[in-house]
Each structure stands twice: as C-alpha cells, then as structure tokens.
Amino acid sequence: MNKIFALASVVIKELYRRKDFYVLFVLTALLTVAAGAVNFFHDEKIVRYIKDICLLLIWVSALIIAIVTTARQIPAEREARTIFPLLAKPVSRGQVIAGKFLGCWLATGVALLVFYFFFALIVGSREQIWPVASYLQALWMQWFMLAIVIAMVLLGSIYFAAPSSTTTITFVAVIGLLLLGSHLKTIALQQPEPMQSVLTAAYFVMPHLEWYDLRDFVVYDLGVVPLRALALATVYASAWTGFFLGLTWLGFRRRSLNT
C-alpha cells in the first residue's frame, strides 16, 4: 500500500507544480465569486440562479481537471520514459495503475473541496444559511462519480497514445453518459420491439453518472438524500471504478514497453 501512496503523492506533486491546474482553478474561483457578487435587478430569487451557475461551473471544472490530469498520466510516463526506471523497481503494473488512480482522485477531491468551500461562502453570504450536510452530500457524490470517470480515462489512456485523444473521447463519452442516463429509459419506452429491449438493456448495463448529480437538491433546498441511498450509490460507483481499473490492469499488465 505504501508504494501506491508513494506513486499517488508524485501525481499530486506534479499537479500542484503545473500552471494549467492553477489557471483553471483560479478561473473557476473568480467566476464563482463574480457570479455571487452580481445582484440582477435586486431580485431576491436570483441566488437560486447563482447557485445553479456556480454548481455547473464546479461540475465542468472538476470534470476537466479529472479528465485532463488522468489522461496524461500513463502516456506522459511513456513519452518521457520515466516509466522505465519506475518499472525497473519492485513495483507491479497493477500498483502503478492504482497509484495513478489514487493520485488523480485525491487531487480532484482536494479541488472539489476548495470549489465547494468557495460556493458555500458565496451562497452563505447571500442567503445567511449553511446547509453543510447537503453540500457535503453533493460533494461526496460528485467525487465518487469522478472516481468512475478517472478509472474510465485511465483505461482509455492505455489504448490511445496521445493524451488529447483520450481527453476528447472520454469527455464525449462522459457527457453522452450523463445525457443518455437521464433520457434513455424514456426513449426506450417509445420504441417498438426489439429496439425497446435493446435500449432498456443498454440502460441497465451503462454506468449511471447522472445519479450522482445532486445539484437540484442544493439549488432548490430539497434537503438531504437518505443515507442508505448515498451508501448504495457509493457501492455502485466503487464497483464501476473497480471494473474499469480491472480492465486497465488487464490491458497494461502484459504490454511490451520498449526502451
């Protein structure tokens, strides 16, 4: 486990020593602050729109950070050839994948924490209420959704040599999953057989990232999600993450890496 943590710590160090991470981070923070400072027409209900916009920004930024950071991990190791001195040490390829995943996931988690902290400050300053449990649940669910995304990106990065290809393909896939997840069942019910069965089957076998979107709970003050549902969603995300990491390991474990 120490080896996995050591690998993860290098990923985190790289992330906070890179400038592009700060650019995205500062941009999101600035937009959140700016959105929170605006008071259109002195409308008291405007705070709901502000919350919606800020949470959307946080979703997009966290997704970009997770995908861009993860997509370059293994391809960059191969391109810079740092993978060779690493694999010449007593470390398995499974540990390398686990370390990369953990590093990216933890780094994304830290970014989320800071984003939500900003969000809570802005909204709190306008509404004078602090629904901490609701925010923490939204953060938790988003973080676990990003675990699935990060594992998917790692899998893609084994097969696509260029980080840009992995980034684009995964981004499209994630957006597709988020949109399809919300509408596929409705579309399936409107189709004739056998298309209805095919689409229903697809609905049940795809990872449902949209379940992790608790933005409406926060925007419309709908309270908190029952803990049982939260626990089930956590198990579901862990299972999908494990599945994608397993596939990544299968693809990477016997791959020839020529110096």
Added chain:
Amino acid sequence: METAKVPTNVIQVESLTVCYQKPGLKRLTFEAVKQLSFEVHPGEVFGFLGPNGAGKTTTMNVLLGFVPPTRGTARLFGIDVRQPIARQRIGYLPELTYYYKFLTAEELLRFYAKIFGLPRAEADRRIAALLKLVELESAAQRPIKSYSKGMQQRVGLAQSLINNPDLLVLDEPTSGLDPLGRMKVREIIQRLKNEGKTVFFSSHELGEVETVCDRVAIVHQGELKAIGTVADISAGHENLEKAFLKIVGAAPAPTP
C-alpha cells in the same frame, strides 16, 4: 550428510525467445531474441555486447520486466523476472535521464526509497550518502529540470544505488558522458565489484568493457555468438574489438 550450498546465479536466462509483431494487417512476427541462454554469477562484472539491433536492449527489457518473454525463462536471483519482487535487489541506470523533472533530487530519491520499502531513517541515511557520492548535496533541493545534463546523469546514478543493490544493470552507462563522468561510472563499477556486487552492462565502448569486465557475451541477430572471459574471447586476436568484429562478421578486409 551435509550438502554444499550452490550459490544461485544472479541472472539466469534459458532458451529466451522474444517475438514482436510487425505493424500491418498481416500480423507478421519477427524474433528479436532467439533461444538465448546465459548466466551471470555473483560478484562478476558482465558485459553484454552486440551491434545495433542485435537483441541486447530486448534482453535487458525482459530482465527488467518491460517486455514479457515469448518463450523461455529469465530469472533474477532465482525469481522469475515477471514477478516484481525479482527487482528488489537490483539497481538500473538507463542510457539517458528519464526522471520526474518537477521533483528535486532529494524528492526523487525519497520516492524510489519508498518504492523499495526502505524505513525512513535508512532512507534518510542513504539519500544523504548518495547525494554526497554524486556531488549533488548543494543542488538537492532544486528541481531536476534546472540541472545540467551531467547533473541529471548523476541523479540517475544515485537512484540506481538507493537500495544498495546486489545487481546493477547499466544500459550504455558511459554514452553521452564527459571524461569526468565516465571516470565516475568506472570508479563506481570498480567499487561495487570490490564490494562483491554484480554488474551487468551493455556497451559499445569495447575498450572500456575490456578494462572492467570479468566475462562478456556477444549477441548478434538475436543469437548468442560467444560467451567467456575477455581473455578467452580475445584469444588469437589483437584485442576485444578485433574479436568482436570477427564474431559479428564485420571484420575489415585485409589490406593488400
């Protein structure tokens, strides 16, 4: 009855064959290494020689776990190279500097110490000693990307020794080094030899091989062409270089 303990070979390669697939639709394969067998004994400095494309790098890649063998076996200290634990007692110095340039030299060494599972106090002690050995104490807190090429090579040398390895694998260790750097590498090989460590290295610099190696193997077109002491292989030739050229079939035509 007491049985004599037979020391395990440090490297044991048996009938090793490595095939690569050629790019294209026909999925043709070619054998980069063919039925290669050799062993390296504890405490010896072993030179692995051959012209470009001979299969040296592929063999080293198998030993280091980068490429899986297609057939045959390769073992380090009696353990199959496919198991990561086989690399617990080795140090590897690549030909060029392939390190995380956003880390400082000290951070890099600490990272590798963690990978080897060294206790904190032991890691601290070794990092300090190695930074002193490679004369990077004053630059230890600077990111590697700010180092000169020579300094980066010295970081490489330090990381290859972090676990006090029993086997040091060097890939073209002196290529691209200035005379001082070469001397340093030679000194370290000699020091390791005196400490009873095993050194396995590939090189094109036959003069150097002649100076430091106990035994050498010459591979050509994926096959082992000769193996033995430098004196055995050079016997009947002016020097190792002439013997090497004869073995790989590239001896110059005699002058009329």
